[in-house]
Amino acid sequence: MTKEIPPQPLTAAAFAPFGEVLEATGDFRLINDGWCQRHHDRAVLDFGPDGRAGISVFQAKPRALPYSFDLIERHPEGSQAFVPLSQHPFLVIVAQSPDHTPLAFLTNGQQGINFRRGTWHGVLTPLHAPGLFAVVDRIGPTPNLEEVRFTESWTVIAP
Template sequence: MQVITPAPLTATAFAPYGDILDATGDFRLINEGMCQRHHDRASLDFGPEGRAGISVFQATPRALPYTFDLIERHPDGSQAFVPMTQHPFLVIVADGPDATPLAFLTNGAQGINLRCGVWHGVLTPLHAPGLFAVIDRIGPTPNLQEHRYSDSWTVLAP
């Protein structure tokens, strides 16, 4: 069995794979000073033939330890996951199908934006209801490639 342990999701550790969507750092006040706008948090990419789409995903919660053998990527566009509840979820990324995957655990107040072409695990909420807004490319091509590992990986509890 191949084993990995999740690390906390930080901007520095996740930078090669995408952006963290959270309410930290610089902001400007809007709405008569009653709202902090943390502006332009992600580099969205929909390719030359795509457009932005917002979908709602409801994924079955998983538990740690979590075993997986499937990763995927979207070669024609970025993909952002914004949780609609304040529960941590698991994020799995890899530098390619032959690379050792990395696992990150969000803090319950973070979303992510995966860069175009980044290999990643499937949506892995750890608590019900597993509800996410997903902003990604809508276009004429399938924009999905999958890879199955010959030996599965298990993500342990931190």
């Protein structure tokens, strides 16, 4: 049996228990002789005592709604930020724990996200090609991935 969840729009308030929304809204300061708005310090990056920041580029195959999943993961040693390299919406799945009902968020195509250290989340789920993302996460000497499968699949339905 598949359980259904509707996606909700990604907002900073709704996503706050899991991390930060990265977007060019709200307060800013002008830089570059007034040609650029700097929306400053948008996420708390946490790489633990023995980690460092790394920037990777991920290319994920696009998925479609309805989207079924049974796998979530977390990174206990550090935060993980996803910044899309194209202006296409993507799906963000999070859960308080593997025992809780997951939530699904749909970005507006101009948002990235930062998962706090230890946040349970779904895999990278672009909804359009090319599925390219800059990812800022922990590089370190110890494993930083835990995966869990739900006993039943969840399906994110079309909004």
